[in-house]
Amino acid sequence: MNSQPMELGGRAAREADPGLPAAARDGSARAAQGVTLGGFMDEMPVGALHRFVVWVVGIGLFFDMYEIFLVSSIGSALQNEYGLDGHSTGFKLLLASAFIGMFFGSLCLGSLADRIGRRRAFLLTLVWYSAFSLLAAFSVNAGMLVVCRFLTGVGVGAIYPVADSYLSEILPKDRRGRLAAWAYTTSYIAVPLVGFLAVWLNPLHLGGVAGWRVILAIGSLGAVFVLAIKHRLPESPRWLLAQGRADEARATLGRFADSAGVALPAAFEQTGERKHALTLGERIGLLRRAPYGKRYFMLTVFHLFQAFGYYGFGTLAGVVVKSRGFDVTGSTLFVALSFLGYPIGSLLSVPLLNWIERRTLVIASLISVALFGLGFAYSNSIALIVCFGFLTTCASNVFSNAYHVYQAEIFPASVRSTAIGSTYSLSRIVSSALPFILLPVLNQHGPLAMFGVISVALAIVAITLRTLGPLTTRRSQDEINPV
Numbered sequence: 001m002n003s004q005p006m007e008l009g010g011r012a013a014r015e016a017d018p019g020l021p022a023a024a025r026d027g028s029a030r031a032a033q034g035v036t037l038g039g040f041m042d043e044m045p046v047g048a049l050h051r052f053v054v055w056v057v058g059i060g061l062f063f064d065m066y067e068i069f070l071v072s073s074i075g076s077a078l079q080n081e082y083g084l085d086g087h088s089t090g091f092k093l094l095l096a097s098a099f100i101g102m103f104f105g106s107l108c109l110g111s112l113a114d115r116i117g118r119r120r121a122f123l124l125t126l127v128w129y130s131a132f133s134l135l136a137a138f139s140v141n142a143g144m145l146v147v148c149r150f151l152t153g154v155g156v157g158a159i160y161p162v163a164d165s166y167l168s169e170i171l172p173k174d175r176r177g178r179l180a181a182w183a184y185t186t187s188y189i190a191v192p193l194v195g196f197l198a199v200w201l202n203p204l205h206l207g208g209v210a211g212w213r214v215i216l217a218i219g220s221l222g223a224v225f226v227l228a229i230k231h232r233l234p235e236s237p238r239w240l241l242a243q244g245r246a247d248e249a250r251a252t253l254g255r256f257a258d259s260a261g262v263a264l265p266a267a268f269e270q271t272g273e274r275k276h277a278l279t280l281g282e283r284i285g286l287l288r289r290a291p292y293g294k295r296y297f298m299l300t301v302f303h304l305f306q307a308f309g310y311y312g313f314g315t316l317a318g319v320v321v322k323s324r325g326f327d328v329t330g331s332t333l334f335v336a337l338s339f340l341g342y343p344i345g346s347l348l349s350v351p352l353l354n355w356i357e358r359r360t361l362v363i364a365s366l367i368s369v370a371l372f373g374l375g376f377a378y379s380n381s382i383a384l385i386v387c388f389g390f391l392t393t394c395a396s397n398v399f400s401n402a403y404h405v406y407q408a409e410i411f412p413a414s415v416r417s418t419a420i421g422s423t424y425s426l427s428r429i430v431s432s433a434l435p436f437i438l439l440p441v442l443n444q445h446g447p448l449a450m451f452g453v454i455s456v457a458l459a460i461v462a463i464t465l466r467t468l469g470p471l472t473t474r475r476s477q478d479e480i481n482p483v
Helices: 010-016 027-033 037-043 048-082 090-108 112-116 118-136 144-171 174-189 190-201 211-229 237-242 246-260 280-287 292-323 326-337 342-356 360-378 382-409 416-445 447-468
Strands: none
Touching: 010 174, 037 237, 037 246, 048 090, 048 118, 048 144, 048 174, 048 190, 048 211, 048 246, 090 118, 090 144, 090 416, 112 118, 112 144, 112 416, 118 144, 118 211, 144 174, 144 237, 144 382, 144 416, 174 190, 174 342, 174 382, 190 211, 190 342, 237 246, 237 342, 280 292, 280 416, 292 382, 292 416, 292 447, 326 382, 342 382, 360 382, 360 447, 382 416, 416 447
């Protein structure tokens, strides 16, 4: 190609600052060799706009995690409010309702981002679940609360596939795992927060309003956040290019380049980029072709069984502790202390995602979840319950961050959100069934048997991933996903 960068280029840039990445210091040479838009994004240094998107996605997912772990934290208070016990169908429905909604949200709305864009889909889902979370705070009976939790779950279920796709597409390859982990770490601060809010507010009535209603209302603040930042949030250039909107893709990429202090080449090589948006049938057809058919099958099995470990503990930890004879306040406090492992494990994943191949990290953290969960099941003292609970949640979030980054890397931009959303929905429907599967095991055979079932499910995940999953760490999107 016969193109020149607008600012940086050639030998002058190399001599001026030899520490700059290749994309920044030798734009003209790259353009001459034929650089694609995706290749330029993979090599670009991280700028202020990259960090802004990471921060915004992290805050959005903060409210997502708040909603997911909310019922686990206030479950004991709801049992007392509505006269439910751990064996009743009503209580099981209350635990399951949000996850059933998440299934439909992931399945039906998860692919929305492939049609309307990462930015618009992210904002829409955040407003959706904020609105229904606020409505849930005004529930007049358990039935209304179940319906509101279901509708909240629809929005919650859609946002993670969108966020995973968004982050994977805008972040440079060498910083993709680390920066995505920072977004997830921001989100997981919500888990111990909702736990300690429950310890504080569950026993209270503020002006005649039950504390658990206040906790639900706090979850609706995500909509306020959306109104404050929506105009500054950029679309994904990769998604725009996959829709055939090359001029818009270049203009948006220019915002990222300006914030990173680098220049765009005068033109990009177009190697296999599509000229129009894919229909649903075309997306399904692409996902059936090699190498994506095998990856899609792997991710299907993965999400059918991974929920046993991640959501099995998070949703039922309070019930397990209460089954040991601790009162409502004591069991809620133990769970809140255990939940401190979520943000700490997420923080630990930041360096690990750069040091260790992501597939290996997912498998190693899965094994750790199984071992620490069994330790939690064996524990009889308060100290051991909290210790193994903390270690289980810590390992869970190393696992969670690693697989969220990993699953978004193994599909091209034109079908990424569809692939993630449709498979991720399986983890949500399995999560909705977990109270009906695991609570009978817990009630009839005890915590050890319940965590034994969880360990078998995680072993299936590890074997499938090791057999069928590709390697991705420090590889470009074009390299991972051949046209």
